Amino acid sequence: MINENSKGQIDKWIAKYPKGKQRSAVIAALRIMQEQNKGFLTVELMDAVADYLSMDKIAVYEVASFYSVFETKPVAPNTISICTNISCMLSGSDDIVKYVEKKLKTKIGSNTDDNRIFLKEEEECLAGCCGAPMMQVNHKYHTNLTRDKVDKILADLK
Amino acid sequence: MITNDNKINITINDKKICCNVGDKIIDVADDNGIEIPRFCYHKKLSTAASCRMCLVEIEGAPKLMPSCATQASDNMVVQTKSDKVVASQKAVMEFLLINHPLDCPICDQGGECSLQDNAFSYGKTDSIFKEDKLVNLSSDIGPLVATNFNRCIMCTRCVRFGEEISGHRELGGIGRANTIEISTYINKNVDSELSGNIIDLCPVGSLTSKPSQFQARAWEVIKKPAIMPFDCLGSNANLHIKNNKIIRVLPRENNDINEMWLSDRDRFGFLGQYSQDRLSNPIIKKDKSWHNTSWGDSLAKMAEKLKQAKSSNIGCLIGGNSSNEEIFLLSKIIRSFGCNNIDYRLLQKDFSDNTKQKNTNWLGLDLKQLEQCDSVIHVCSNLRKDVPMLNHRVFTAYKNGAKISSISNRLYDFNYPLVEQIGCKPSNTIFELKAILKEILKIKPQKIAINLDDIVSTKEHKNIALQLSTAQKSVVMLGIQAKLLPDYTAIKTLCDLISQASNSIFAIVPEYANSLGAKLYGAIPYYSDNLGKNSEQILKSNLDVLILYNFDSEYDINSDKIQKAASLAKFVIVINPYSSQIWQEYADLILPLATTFESSGSMVNCCNTLQKYQQNIKPYKYSQEGWRILLTLADKLSLDSFKYKSVPEIQNDLTDIQQKIILNNDTNNKDIKKIGIKNNVDDFEVINEFAIYQNHPMVRRSLALQKTNDAASYNKLIISLVDAKLLGIKRDEKISITTNNIDHTKIITSVQQSDSIPDSCIFLPNGAKYATINNNTTIRVKESI
Ligand code: SF4
Numbered sequence: 001m002i003n004e005n006s007k008g009q010i011d012k013w014i015a016k017y018p019k020g021k022q023r024s025a026v027i028a029a030l031r032i033m034q035e036q037n038k039g040f041l042t043v044e045l046m047d048a049v050a051d052y053l054s055m056d057k058i059a060v061y062e063v064a065s066f067y068s069v070f071e072t073k074p075v076a077p078n079t080i081s082i083c084t085n086i087s088c089m090l091s092g093s094d095d096i097v098k099y100v101e102k103k104l105k106t107k108i109g110s111n112t113d114d115n116r117i118f119l120k121e122e123e124e125c126l127a128g129c130c131g132a133p134m135m136q137v138n139h140k141y142h143t144n145l146t147r148d149k150v151d152k153i154l155a156d157l158k
Numbered sequence: 159m160i161t162n163d164n165k166i167n168i169t170i171n172d173k174k175i176c177c178n179v180g181d182k183i184i185d186v187a188d189d190n191g192i193e194i195p196r197f198c199y200h201k202k203l204s205t206a207a208s209c210r211m212c213l214v215e216i217e218g219a220p221k222l223m224p225s226c227a228t229q230a231s232d233n234m235v236v237q238t239k240s241d242k243v244v245a246s247q248k249a250v251m252e253f254l255l256i257n258h259p260l261d262c263p264i265c266d267q268g269g270e271c272s273l274q275d276n277a278f279s280y281g282k283t284d285s286i287f288k289e290d291k292l293v294n295l296s297s298d299i300g301p302l303v304a305t306n307f308n309r310c311i312m313c314t315r316c317v318r319f320g321e322e323i324s325g326h327r328e329l330g331g332i333g334r335a336n337t338i339e340i341s342t343y344i345n346k347n348v349d350s351e352l353s354g355n356i357i358d359l360c361p362v363g364s365l366t367s368k369p370s371q372f373q374a375r376a377w378e379v380i381k382k383p384a385i386m387p388f389d390c391l392g393s394n395a396n397l398h399i400k401n402n403k404i405i406r407v408l409p410r411e412n413n414d415i416n417e418m419w420l421s422d423r424d425r426f427g428f429l430g431q432y433s434q435d436r437l438s439n440p441i442i443k444k445d446k447s448w449h450n451t452s453w454g455d456s457l458a459k460m461a462e463k464l465k466q467a468k469s470s471n472i473g474c475l476i477g478g479n480s481s482n483e484e485i486f487l488l489s490k491i492i493r494s495f496g497c498n499n500i501d502y503r504l505l506q507k508d509f510s511d512n513t514k515q516k517n518t519n520w521l522g523l524d525l526k527q528l529e530q531c532d533s534v535i536h537v538c539s540n541l542r543k544d545v546p547m548l549n550h551r552v553f554t555a556y557k558n559g560a561k562i563s564s565i566s567n568r569l570y571d572f573n574y575p576l577v578e579q580i581g582c583k584p585s586n587t588i589f590e591l592k593a594i595l596k597e598i599l600k601i602k603p604q605k606i607a608i609n610l611d612d613i614v615s616t617k618e619h620k621n622i623a624l625q626l627s628t629a630q631k632s633v634v635m636l637g638i639q640a641k642l643l644p645d646y647t648a649i650k651t652l653c654d655l656i657s658q659a660s661n662s663i664f665a666i667v668p669e670y671a672n673s674l675g676a677k678l679y680g681a682i683p684y685y686s687d688n689l690g691k692n693s694e695q696i697l698k699s700n701l702d703v704l705i706l707y708n709f710d711s712e713y714d715i716n717s718d719k720i721q722k723a724a725s726l727a728k729f730v731i732v733i734n735p736y737s738s739q740i741w742q743e744y745a746d747l748i749l750p751l752a753t754t755f756e757s758s759g760s761m762v763n764c765c766n767t768l769q770k771y772q773q774n775i776k777p778y779k780y781s782q783e784g785w786r787i788l789l790t791l792a793d794k795l796s797l798d799s800f801k802y803k804s805v806p807e808i809q810n811d812l813t814d815i816q817q818k819i820i821l822n823n824d825t826n827n828k829d830i831k832k833i834g835i836k837n838n839v840d841d842f843e844v845i846n847e848f849a850i851y852q853n854h855p856m857v858r859r860s861l862a863l864q865k866t867n868d869a870a871s872y873n874k875l876i877i878s879l880v881d882a883k884l885l886g887i888k889r890d891e892k893i894s895i896t897t898n899n900i901d902h903t904k905i906i907t908s909v910q911q912s913d914s915i916p917d918s919c920i921f922l923p924n925g926a927k928y929a930t931i932n933n934n935t936t937i938r939v940k941e942s943i
Pocket residue numbers: 309310311312313314315316317340359360361362364365
């Protein structure tokens with residue numbers, strides 16, 4: 001389940017915590033596993049994390065279901081999160097959301113039909129307010145969005 | 159002022175109270191009869207302080223404080239009824255009811271619900287919340303606990319219980335904020351053997367009892383105290399009874415025994431009381447068919463047969479879950495014929511210790527002491543499933559820092575981590591124990607009359623030896639599964655030697671609810687100076703009269719052997735609450751016995767605590783309490799010294815006996831040279847076990863318990879992965895096994911492959927002796943005695 005590369009990364013995180021407190025690495029471990037699985041977690045992966053960190057499985061499910069960075073249902077490999085919190089909203093994020101939805105022919109919270117792009121559920125402030133409106137595409141921040149800019153970003157994704 | 163004894167003074171609602179430093183305000187209030195409402199706080203669980211129902215005003219503090227998480231300090235002034243507190247309580251109640259369905263009329267918790275009570279006492283009659291309510295779907299978490307998560311107020315008691323008491327978290331809070339819900343996340347059962355306790359813990363109707371769903375309202379039932387007869391702990395409980403029927407069973411707090419918990423077996427075992435196969439009438443066999451008869455006639459017949467029998471040709475087997483009174487009276491009757499052929503050890507195979515030793519085995523320490531141990535070794539014990547509430551004490555010891563290891567014939571799943579876990583073939587158990595002994599002697603050299611030269615020990619043995627020898631207070635705990643091994647006496651002796659060498663306490667877990675009582679009051683062949691026949695010998699004898707008292711013909715005893723014995727005996731009398739095919743076929747007289755809940759009596763638990771109980775419900779149809787049956791029989795036999803008229807009168811005589819008994823677990827060390835049996839490598843060895851939900855006739859008939867995964871885990875034949883490969887058996891394949899009993903029954907069973915069983919071993923719940931698998935592969939199973 002956990003490949004060698006991920007194991008190495010998780011072990012680095014475990015080493016950061018006192019001995020016996022390896023469960024503190026659970027968020028990092030889940031993030032690494034989500035990465036390994038190209039964007040989402042499965043029950044098997046979460047179970048593997050639980051075993052690796054000697055935790056009760058349910059405790060891992062709790063963490064994974066709590067944080068919105070973790071996807072527990074299958075999603076497409078490219079993720080777009082459009083910030084809709086206060087600064088971005090005042091700067092027109094609603095329009096960006098509408099535009100992206102129309103362009104990709106999908107709705108917030110779903111994948112595109114060709115299962116390439118996933119539009120993430122409504123995001124809270126991504127701490128990029130100075131460049132509002134903004135969105136995050138596969139870990140990269142794109143700020144001061146306009147329709148043209150969005151066109152370009154999406155074209156680059158293809 | 160803090161006095162020397164750590165006492166402080168605080169004031170709650172103008173009442174001056176003296177309490178200890180560190181006490182929580184809510185506990186101080188409870189102890190002094192001051193009511194503070196609460197949802198999430200529970201004195202046996204960690205503090206979550208999440209519901210905010212218990213807020214109180216503390217002089218000098220700017221905000222209200224949760225009394226469940228605030229420690230009392232000297233000269234603190236607390237108000238629990240100030241305007242501010244009352245307003246907050248109203249607000250919290252309104253908040254908690256925002257998403258609550260208010261479906262009290264169809265909720266089983268109605269009438270005993272904290273939410274109802276607190277809403278009534280502290281809430282307001284209306285709410286400003288007009289929006290839609292959230293809906294949380296219920297999920298199926300098994301046959302015991304019904305869920306309705308719509309009613310959940312997220313107090314997390316059930317979640318904390320999993321982590322802190324049952325030792326394995328199965329429920330959790332999934333999601334966050336207003337959409338968080340209690341769930342197992344994946345669709346699975348809550349499998350803890352203590353799962354029923356979350357029903358009591360849940361302050362609302364979110365978790366209720368599935369078997370008693372919609373059967374009675376809290377105010378319709380009468381609560382009567384009872385002692386649970388399903389394991390050697392004798393947990394204290396209250397039966398909730400409506401119209402002479404037990405509706406449910408709840409724990410009765412007793413900190414020396416079960417605290418405020420009950421195992422699922424204790425909580426739901428009673429359901430078997432109402433099984434279809436209860437016997438209703440005395441019946442007698444005439445010309446190969448059964449006829450109803452009266453109690454008078456049937457006991458006269460029994461007396462007549464006993465009088466005609468040759469005294470050495472009477473045999474009596476009695477279930478170890480019978481009461482002291484039944485054991486005492488029955489053994490006294492048998493002995494009045496000069497006969498000592500009586501035994502309760504129905505499944506034991508090795509009796510070599512019973513000739514010389516008259517001591518009564520017990521746990522060797524009380525449960526509080528067990529919690530304070532810093533080292534425990536389980537030998538042949540699946541304690542978590544064998545005696546769940548006893549295992550809970552070991553779990554507590556673990557939480558206090560104890561180290562625990564285990565040696566057994568299957569690798570059991572404990573709810574605490576083990577330092578070492580050794581799994582070995584039954585025939586190798588003694589070698590493993592010898593290896594540990596050898597390592598202990600290396601650490602603590604001393605003289606011991608046993609030759610260990612040819613024993614090879616490994617790192618595991620060394621670690622266990624270290625664990626035992628370095629502990630302040632360690633316990634060697636011999637579990638009930640050992641009783642089924644052909645080497646029982648040798649294993650017991652070795653455990654004794656290990657405890658002596660390492661200065662540990664030797665604990666023996668009794669296999670039945672009243673094993674101690676059975677020994678104390680005469681259900682053993684070595685009770686008097688003339689040695690009688692043990693159960694094995696009784697089963698092999700040609701008897702005139704065979705009495706089978708209070709056990710099932712299938713699981714409580716080797717069914718092949720009992721069929722044979724019963725067919726050999728001239729007259730077979732069965733006294734039991736339930737009928738069975740085998741009884742119908744081989745018995746001559748069957749008498750319906752009242753169950754424990756239908757009788758008065760007493761039992762002695764594993765810590766030598768005598769517990770008395772009263773008749774709580776009337777016996778089913780014409781069945782009768784055991785002590786009444788036996789007194790009538792004594793009367794028909796015109797025996798003197800049976801002048802008892804009531805249970806208390808019998809109990810007076812019992813107390814005298816109990817006081818004279820010496821309890822100890824010492825073994826006779828002279829037997830040590832006999833230890834060791836030859837191991838034939840080609841043979842498969844059968845592993846037999848006492849199964850969690852097969853250990854008592856009533857539990858066996860509790861359908862809800864039989865639907866659990868724990869029950870199902872004993873229904874399969876288990877072999878190791880290696881053997882499965884060798885024999886070409888696929889996973890979950892259905893195979894037929896032919897056992898070598900009288901008529902070569904075929905058992906169709908599915909196979910589970912597991913790495914928890916040693917190679918060349920086969921786990922058969924029914925203990926077949928010779929198994930043919932797949933019609934072409936033959937597993938030669940080792941004969942155990
Ligand atoms: S199910 Fe009951 S015990 Fe569990 S969190 Fe909800 S209200 Fe509390």
